Amino acid sequence: MPHRIPLAEPDLTGNEARYLAECVESTFVSSVGPFVERFESMVAEASGATGAVAVSSGTCGLHAALTAVGVRAGDLVILPSLTFIASANAVAHCGATPWILDVDPLSWNLDPALVETCLATETTMHADGRVIHRESGRRVAAILPVHTLGLAAEMAPIVAAAKARGLPVIADAAAALGARQHGRPVGALGADLSVFSFNGNKTVTCGGGGAIVGDDPRLLALVRHLTTTARVGADYDHDRVGFNYRMTNLQAAVGCAQMERLERFVAAKRRIRAAYDAAFAALSDRVAPFPEPAGNAGACWFSGFVDRRADPDGVAGLRARLKAAGIDARPFWKPIHLQPPYREAPRTPQPVCEGLWWRVVTLPCATALPEADQQRVILAVRALLTDG
Numbered sequence: 257m258p259h260r261i262p263l264a265e266p267d268l269t270g271n272e273a274r275y276l277a278e279c280v281e282s283t284f285v286s287s288v289g290p291f292v293e294r295f296e297s298m299v300a301e302a303s304g305a306t307g308a309v310a311v312s313s314g315t316c317g318l319h320a321a322l323t324a325v326g327v328r329a330g331d332l333v334i335l336p337s338l339t340f341i342a343s344a345n346a347v348a349h350c351g352a353t354p355w356i357l358d359v360d361p362l363s364w365n366l367d368p369a370l371v372e373t374c375l376a377t378e379t380t381m382h383a384d385g386r387v388i389h390r391e392s393g394r395r396v397a398a399i400l401p402v403h404t405l406g407l408a409a410e411m412a413p414i415v416a417a418a419k420a421r422g423l424p425v426i427a428d429a430a431a432a433l434g435a436r437q438h439g440r441p442v443g444a445l446g447a448d449l450s451v452f453s454f455n456g457n458k459t460v461t462c463g464g465g466g467a468i469v470g471d472d473p474r475l476l477a478l479v480r481h482l483t484t485t486a487r488v489g490a491d492y493d494h495d496r497v498g499f500n501y502r503m504t505n506l507q508a509a510v511g512c513a514q515m516e517r518l519e520r521f522v523a524a525k526r527r528i529r530a531a532y533d534a535a536f537a538a539l540s541d542r543v544a545p546f547p548e549p550a551g552n553a554g555a556c557w558f559s560g561f562v563d564r565r566a567d568p569d570g571v572a573g574l575r576a577r578l579k580a581a582g583i584d585a586r587p588f589w590k591p592i593h594l595q596p597p598y599r600e601a602p603r604t605p606q607p608v609c610e611g612l613w614w615r616v617v618t619l620p621c622a623t624a625l626p627e628a629d630q631q632r633v634i635l636a637v638r639a640l641l642t643d644g
């Protein structure tokens with residue numbers, strides 16, 4: 257039996273061990289330490305934003321960002337159906353409810369036209385500036401586009417629809433560090449705040465971790481305040497209900513070593529994507545590539561293909577046969593509106609999302625994936641696709 261090829265695994269062969277040893281030797285292992293600040297400036301710079309606040313996870317980052325822009329219990333937050341459950345959970349952690357919109361078939365991201373239509377036809381703007389969802393009577397408090405698979409959502413029209421109504425935009429950029437749209441880095445696409453994850457399965461990892469980036473120093477200061485127990489002064493005074501969402505110096509030490517190689521990691525991810533797409537181009541009647549609309553250079557967090565057959569069992573069988581051959585092929589996110597906690601949430605019809613999510617097959621795409629392993633994956637996929 258040939259060795260198993262994992263979906264993704266971190267590459268920790270840079271300065272990770274050295275920086276961790278520095279933390280241990282200096283005893284700076286907790287949430288104060290030089291690596292945290294260094295990590296924040298590296299993330300801010302790479303994302304094209306002016307500032308960053310490091311936190312303990314992407315989910316915590318989203319919760320803090322939504323809280324900072326004023327999302328409160330009873331509110332609605334617009335988000336796409338095709339996302340990781342954490343996007344919706346962060347909304348729920350605020351006591352708010354996601355308003356789940358379908359995605360654009362060309363990007364798999366929040367459909368900007370649908371955002372504008374829903375806001376225009378289903379909400380009323382009150383004289384006090386609040387945007388009210390007529391059917392539920394709830395306030396719409398923010399828009400949360402997701403940069404799915406590291407491909408930036410089409411931000412300009414989403415930001416325009418938001419700004420026209422005074423709504424903040426928080427981007428779930430969890431896996432999108434290194435992505436560009438119209439030449440601009442992903443933290444400079446108009447969102448008030450963008451949130452990255454540095455979980456172990458992301459392109460750049462801290463083991464676990466997150467960061468919130470933005471350009472408004474007052475908003476970033478509020479995020480920092482909220483994520484560090486809302487402490488005022490040097491003693492035990494706290495002016496609101498804050499969170500302990502700090503990143504530790506240990507996490508940041510790993511993160512700094514990883515950030516030093518961000519460009520190489522993203523280039524590897526893009527090269528792996530291109531090799532799969534080229535290899536499967538001749539099978540275009542059976543499979544379609546992952547999207548990358550013109551004007552984008554995505555971070556290509558995952559790679560794989562979309563099975564064109566209208567046969568969920570067939571797609572699952574294909575994944576199972578790849579697994580049996582030692583190739584870690586997996587499904588992709590199950591949409592939010594199909595998850596028990598969000599079945600009652602308001603939503604649009606979901607023709608795109610429902611026709612798409614179960615057809616997706618993700619394939620091994622570690623940044624250090626050996627070329628020979630990728631060839632083995634390609635040959636196995638080709639053999640399965642051409643034999644029935």
Ligand SMILES: *Cc1c(COP(=O)(O)O)cnc(C)c1O
Nearest residue numbers: 313314315340342430453454455
């Ligand atoms: C990974 C991910 C998250 C969650 O990040 P954690 O660091 O695991 O909390 C949120 N949203 C999306 C789209 C993700 O891919």
